[in-house]
Amino acid sequence: MEHFISFKDVRKTYKMGEVEIHALNGVSFDIDQGEFVIIAGASGAGKSTILNLLGGMDTVSAGTIEVDGSVISDFNEKQMTLYRRYDVGFVFQFYNLVQNLTLKENVELATQISKNPLDIDKTIAAVGLSERISNFPAQLSGGEQQRVAIARALAKNPKLLLCDEPTGALDYVTGKQVLKVLQDTCRKEHKTVIVITHNLALTPMGDKVIKVRSGQIESVEINPHPMDVDRIEY
Numbered sequence: 076m077e078h079f080i081s082f083k084d085v086r087k088t089y090k091m092g093e094v095e096i097h098a099l100n101g102v103s104f105d106i107d108q109g110e111f112v113i114i115a116g117a118s119g120a121g122k123s124t125i126l127n128l129l130g131g132m133d134t135v136s137a138g139t140i141e142v143d144g145s146v147i148s149d150f151n152e153k154q155m156t157l158y159r160r161y162d163v164g165f166v167f168q169f170y171n172l173v174q175n176l177t178l179k180e181n182v183e184l185a186t187q188i189s190k191n192p193l194d195i196d197k198t199i200a201a202v203g204l205s206e207r208i209s210n211f212p213a214q215l216s217g218g219e220q221q222r223v224a225i226a227r228a229l230a231k232n233p234k235l236l237l238c239d240e241p242t243g244a245l246d247y248v249t250g251k252q253v254l255k256v257l258q259d260t261c262r263k264e265h266k267t268v269i270v271i272t273h274n275l276a277l278t279p280m281g282d283k284v285i286k287v288r289s290g291q292i293e294s295v296e297i298n299p300h301p302m303d304v305d306r307i308e309y
């Protein structure tokens with residue numbers, strides 16, 4: 076069966092003057108539509124490199140990446156721009172909201188670069204922030220701001236949602252609320268969600284857990300019974 080996402084022997088080498096850094100050394104894995112995937116590994120293992128390649132923000136040195144039937148590793152710059160714009164939603168550790176726009180305007184802004192955006196109010200309701208739509212980012216807590224960032228990423232109706240350490244700047248309770256929003260999105264919308272973390276305690280919540288070590292895949296595990304975020308302690 077065709078997988079929604081396939082990495083096949085992907086390599087990424089960065090050249091720093093005379094020195095070559097092999098960030099990814101032959102990485103292969105598959106992800107199916109609607110899976111909630113945790114990519115875990117120590118600092119420097121290559122997690123962000125995987126996400127940057129999958130998000131079309133960087134190009135492979137060798138190997139192929141397929142997403143939804145397209146070989147994105149063969150895309151030219153124009154195709155890559157369209158892929159980033161229409162197909163991928165990003166959530167980063169720091170929320171990167173526009174400070175002088177309200178919550179609703181921040182989400183609206185993202186829908187302007189979408190061909191098929193979701194309803195803005197419904198998307199804001201899905202992250203539990205309907206009461207706060209007229210607030211500015213500075214009037215929201217860190218966890219609330221991250222939920223706005225998730226709503227913004229989802230509102231453009233991407234094929235996949237990529238999250239790089241989305242709870243990295245949050246305390247335990249707010250971090251869990253954010254993870255719950257991501258898990259619910261995956262379950263209810265059947266959206267493919269990929270979360271990078273260095274926190275191994277989060278792995279029981281993933282449908283699939285990909286462990287990365289020194290630029291290689293250490294293991295790919297499927298959780299037959301992924302745990303609800305509410306039940307995870309870390």
Ligand SMILES: Nc1ncnc2c1ncn2[C@@H]1O[C@H](COP(=O)(O)OP(=O)(O)OP(=O)(O)O)[C@@H](O)[C@H]1O
Nearest residue numbers: 089096098116117118119120121122123124125273
């Ligand atoms: N643009 C770049 N130029 C040079 N080296 C890079 C670049 N990006 C990443 N690297 C190197 O590639 C390796 C993998 O980095 P990567 O950021 O993917 O790791 P990571 O697992 O995401 O780490 P962290 O959890 O600290 O973000 C590291 O040795 C890093 O220094």
